[in-house]
Amino acid sequence: MTEAIQIGNRTITASELISLLASYQMLPQLQRELILDEAIDQSSRSASVAICTPEEVAQTKQQFYAEKQFKNEEDIQAWMAHQGLTPEQLEVIITRKLKIEKFKQATWGNKLESYFFQSKAKLDKVIYSLLRTQDVGIAQELYFRIQAKENSFADLAREYSLGPEAQTGGLVGPIELNALHPVMVQMLSSSQPGQILPPTRIADWFVILRLEKFIPAQLDEFMKVRLLNELFEIWLQEQQKQIMSAPRGEGGTEQQGEGDNPLT
Numbered sequence: 715m716t717e718a719i720q721i722g723n724r725t726i727t728a729s730e731l732i733s734l735l736a737s738y739q740m741l742p743q744l745q746r747e748l749i750l751d752e753a754i755d756q757s758s759r760s761a762s763v764a765i766c767t768p769e770e771v772a773q774t775k776q777q778f779y780a781e782k783q784f785k786n787e788e789d790i791q792a793w794m795a796h797q798g799l800t801p802e803q804l805e806v807i808i809t810r811k812l813k814i815e816k817f818k819q820a821t822w823g824n825k826l827e828s829y830f831f832q833s834k835a836k837l838d839k840v841i842y843s844l845l846r847t848q849d850v851g852i853a854q855e856l857y858f859r860i861q862a863k864e865n866s867f868a869d870l871a872r873e874y875s876l877g878p879e880a881q882t883g884g885l886v887g888p889i890e891l892n893a894l895h896p897v898m899v900q901m902l903s904s905s906q907p908g909q910i911l912p913p914t915r916i917a918d919w920f921v922i923l924r925l926e927k928f929i930p931a932q933l934d935e936f937m938k939v940r941l942l943n944e945l946f947e948i949w950l951q952e953q954q955k956q957i958m959s960a961p962r963g964e965g966g967t968e969q970q971g972e973g974d975n976p977l978t
Contacts, residue, residue, distance in 0.1 A: 749953045754813045766812050774812040822945040829941055830933045836892035837931035840902050843884040843924040845871045853913035853920035
């Protein structure tokens with residue numbers, strides 16, 4: 715007998731389900747969750763992930779409710795009904811969330827410091843002033859006017875800069891270096907606060923830069939959580955790629971384009 719599920723007035727067979735998941739672009743998410751289930755199961759059997767205590771489950775449950783913005787029991791029940799969940803299934807979801815966090819910590823927790831120093835150059839932040847124009851002549855004139863202190867950087871940026879920085883007198887940041895164009899990263903990283911950098915062509919722009927402040931990244935708790943999740947996602951994406959490239963595997967790959975780094 716063919717297995718089937720009923721959704722509204724439609725009966726969906728097991729053979730149809732895979733095709734529907736693919737057409738709705740939901741197969742990658744299913745693969746992701748199955749990879750996690752296998753990893754958690756293996757970690758639990760190898761005792762690398764500690765058993766979830768009742769206190770941890772209760773705390774995770776409260777965090778889950780806060781993320782969903784549940785205000786009372788009625789909100790919880792309404793959400794469960796909408797998702798088609800039983801209380802037992804909700805408990806499984808919450809416990810699984812906790813197990814995933816434990817898996818992350820057990821797998822990459824001791825690698826955070828080395829990964830931080832490896833990534834620090836792109837995590838450092840800067841505050842800088844920017845003036846950009848598409849006319850090299852104007853850029854040269856404005857640079858000399860700033861150098862001669864005929865006008866302030868802020869006043870000229872408000873009047874002449876052609877990007878959103880004109881609204882702030884050219885001031886941009888704090889912003890991580892990895893969010894900037896590589897040429898800008900090199901210029902700002904090699905300059906001193908207050909130094910006016912001469913017009914440089916970047917893509918379609920001629921830019922004048924002045925570093926205002928350099929803010930080194932710190933390995934605080936917020937950064938640790940961020941890097942832990944980053945390592946986890948790198949691993950997970952690699953696992954999915956392996957599945958997608960396996961012979962006779964089902965599903966499609968998702969391509970992620972790389973655009974030009976923005977100036978701001």
